[in-house]
Amino acid sequence: MAADEKAVSSLELQMPTEKEDARNGYLLDAQQLGSDVGSLKTAADGHTILIPQPSEDPNDPLNWSSWKKHLVLLSISVVAFLPDFGTAMGSVTQIPQAKTWHMPVATIQESVAINTMLSGISGLFVVALSNYFGRAPVLFWMRLIVIATVIWYAAAKSYNSFLGARILVGFFVGVGQSGGLMWIKDMFFFHELPRKINIWSVFIISSPYLGPFMASFVIWRLSWHWVYWIYAILNYAVFIIIVLFVDETFFDRNLAIEKQPAWKSRLLRLTGFERHCRYSFIEALSRPLIAVSKIPVIIITIFYFLNFAWTIGVNATIATWLNKYYHFDGESTGLFYFAPITGCILGAISGHWLHDFIGSLYMKRHYGKIDPEARLYIIYGASALTGTAVLLLGQALQHKWHYMAVAVLDAAQLIGVNIISTAVNAYLLDAYPEAPGEVDAWIVVGRTMGGFMATYIDLPWVEKQGAGKVLGIQAAITWSSVALVIFLQTFGKKLRRWQGPMEFPSAG
Known part of the structure; x- marks a missing residue:
């Protein structure tokens, strides 16, 4: 105990x-x-x-000490931080890269979009493999592949070489983002989940801003190659953290204590030589497909796609607009990123209390019970804030308002997105506790596909129609997507009862 x-x-x-x-x-x-x-x-x-x-088993991750749980949580969070951190650096490096290779910025930006897409798609494989080999071995070996190839970024001598590195690293780097809910669900109790998801989520949401923040100062003093050398060093440092602190969290609660596999060595579990998972390979591969057959999973994936896309779109192009409209150099661009980073921090701090506060209010009115749909109430205010910030940000860029207005609106957008991210993860985790990794993987697909789409279309779209009109349309999409949340709060429980829980092939 x-x-x-x-x-x-x-x-x-x-x-x-x-x-x-x-x-x-x-x-x-x-x-x-x-x-x-x-x-x-x-x-x-x-x-x-x-x-x-x-259970009464001391190896049950729910029984681990608080320090061990939080070391593993922070380790997974740091791993989840790296994919978008590395991808978003391209929004700053694409300008000097275009000069180096004598190519249009829009062409260089395609590598950012492709990297984003692959990190999302790979999540479905991460979750499936984690159910067969275990959480820790998949994390260990995929990160090992990343550190073996990430220096390719910095050493690239041509765009095609750099694009090849983006493709390879993009596929393997997504581990930690996809499947993060598995680790959290394995270690923490229901009443703890929103706050732990909030911690993990803020690493993900802030990473696309800390990446350009760092890259701007490096380019100002050194060159774009050094941006990726530093990224390689960070990946090696995080791999050391994995080796030192991460343990396998899979624990089959359907087995009696006397039938549980023996726990021998943390390093053997980490590398997969001590395997605890009991699904066949075909059974493990089927789980993400079964998950997406549930209507609430599809709706949340679409909702997140429609919300997060414009966050990535703004981030992927903001350095270009700051340079074009405000003549920002590398130092000024780097300092600008304090604004979205502050927004992420404020979103995390407010979410730390707001999610629990709304849950407590709901329980008081429902005799100590909470339904998964209660997690969605907070989205109304957060979407209103996000949409309004996007709308006004478009006007600020269109009419060249003071750059501080751009900074404040960018931060406000991130406060809302951070709160929304925790809410959708908590909702699907509560609705389908039997499939934390699978619902997480589809949420990541929604986020990265939105980012892939926005990264491709935002720059030429704004150049053609202007920031005011384009971001106004994006704000309207953000507000309209709330209809999906209203639908889930009205019919979500009935849909879940009608379709039933996710029934996976039995472990054998």
């Missing part, structure tokens, strides 16, 4: 499964059960029911 848990009674009580909780609502408040609480384990407050109930 974890150190912060305690039994609240010795009476017998049959706990519902997580699938039943997702269907009927999660009961978190033990006080709602009166005296009939059974031998339920609760959090340190004595009344928050632990979902799922941890």
